[in-house]
Amino acid sequence: AMNMCGMAKEYDDAPSEEKNPWIVSISIIREGGVEKCKGAVLTPHFILTAAHCFNIDDQAHQIKVETNDRKRYKVINVISHPNYNVNAKKPKIAEFYDYDIALVEIGDMNKKPGGKEEKIEFSSKVRPICIPCTEGTTRALRKKVAQTTCDEHEATLLKWGLVEAMFITQEDNQLTRKDVTIKTGDQKPVCNRDALKAPLYADVKDVNEVVTDRFLCTGGTEPHVNAFTCKGDSGGPLVINHRQRYIQVGVISWGVTNLCLNNIRQPFAKAESRDFHTNLFKVLPWLESKLKEDGLGFL
């Protein structure tokens, strides 16, 4: 059968790599040191991550992708969303994360004709996650392929109010799931407002200047305590578990409070520890334009 997306081992003591087989580690090797981000496997040639993980002068050979089976892959291209520009609102706003999303293309740059073409090898530890408005997600949602629309995906996944979701982080060499709720509907403004508690945005008057329509908002402690992200979680997927099928709806972009030192989380979340994720439903034309070549069927 074609590679069904968003399927993982469900039994309790399955290895964490087999429970979260779509997670990849991205290392950007620079003079000053190595920057670490997370990403998610979408197809044999494409990983989805955050654009802010990369600098304008990073070359492909400086970027390493490692899957859960410890295999390392060569990057041949990083395609950041064309509207991403961290400097767009300087000097008033030092860092602007709108459209913070990128595709990392895996392959073999010196692929000889007929040579071994490099692509991600799937296994029990390495599998693709589902993304919205694809045929794979229609099947994962157990809907009829013919009649299901992208709007129905959005209505099913991002219901009004609090939407249960998760992100995956690395803790003592284990992939651990962290539970959050996406605040939609009337909860959205309350969540977005806390963006101005980020030191970076202390002087910003209007929250809409930094929290655009491209973001999903999670975190905080009401009505229940949410997990919060660390910088090292950047680029990882925000995932909804729909009847044991996993659908990515966001990419971890930025957070309000840095409650982690060297990626060690402080024990208690704060009411204003909110996190913002690029909403995949808001960048579909860009996703489709890159991924349809690698066989992903969009609705």
Ligand SMILES: Cc1cc(Br)c(Nc2ncc[nH]2)c2c(Cl)c[nH]c12
């Ligand atoms: C995931 C993530 C990314 C970035 Br970039 C952060 N840094 C930051 N956010 C606003 C300004 N700078 C944080 C923080 Cl802080 C928590 N999680 C983060």
